Amino acid sequence: MPGLIPGLKEHGNMFYTLESAIELREKLRKFEKGRITIAMGVPHKCPVAPFEVIFMLDDYFNKKGIRDKVEIYYTYPIGRIHTLEPVAQWGVPEFERRGIKYETLFNMEKTEAHNGTIAVHSAEGFTVECDLLITIPPHRGTQAIIDSGISNESWVPTNRYSLKYEGYENVCVAGDTTNLPISKAGSTAHFESDVVADNLIAEIKEGHSARDYDGKVMCFIETGFDKGTYIHLTILRHQALYLILRRYIG
Template structure:
């Protein structure tokens, strides 16, 4: 919903639709140097995107030979560079090592295209030459319109994954559409689906569910064009990202292809 922040849609690029991603690529390819500002709204799909786009752009600009003419300025809404504390602890030194500057407690208020600056609710103002946004998201309109959940997110039990309320007994909610305060990630949908499938089978076979979703999420984190690490966590255990390596990056690239083979039962 870039349109939810005045001036954001007209003055920024993002990677959230195929069309926007193409425009983003074009603008980054034509970039001649200056300040690239990364600005982040909440909630948003895929927790690692703010970090990944920043690291990926850094390496892309480096390959174009423009690093000494470019300043990266990362902003984030809360008081550290990522919502997950250990990911923030890992990412801040990575930013420092690459010379990426950052400002935390920066909640986008408006973008002033005429003066090429983004302002925050906290009173901050940052000038940009290229503004890269992770826009705030909202849930599906059909859910909100039919009174099924505020802002389009369905109230969901964090363990059984049933929809909360009188109509929820036979409704299981998966993926981005839940209102659970966990990552909106493909892996979240995948692990929730495992719980749901086992429970549907168990209810049919013996009349009761057998499994509770434990909040499991797994996210690769690309730390540039050829190194990556990962974060695996659940409701009880926070992630512990390690130093990024070429091997994890290679594994992620292979996994992108393998996932669909395993999901279809071919492997």
């Protein structure tokens, strides 16, 4: 939802809809020199998307032979370059090896443009100027959650173990719509759905649920056009993530 940040719709480019991705592709084709800044809202869909876009930009401009004319500048809302500590630790030397500059504790507050230069202001009082702004927009749940009275936020209050709507034994919740402070990712929806399905079967057949959700998430990470890696987490690692993201979700 880029509309949540003043100026973002007008001055930012994203790849979260087909139309915006095509528009960004055209701008990148014409980009010959200058600074590209990546800034994001929280929470956002796919926690590894910021890294993926960085690594693909690096490869793209290397292949075009103009990487030395393009500065890639990454910003991130918390005090390290990724929410997940192991990912941040792995990322720092990767960024340095590829000459990617970064600014942490950067919560995008508003953007402006003057004479073709885009200024991205953070809530912390820092400003980054750039020639092209690529944003990962803040994600919110559907308005129907609020309108229906389920919650006064757009996320469904969810028990992190049973994946039941808080206070209701007969309503299961899975995917981005939960208020759980874990990755808004397809793999989260997938692993949560396994638990919901197992529990529904067990409740029908045996009268009680079969297992708790353990916070399992797995994401592949594109680290360039022809390279990749992955992260795999369960709830122990998510304890730290839970504390960090609690300020953003529910």
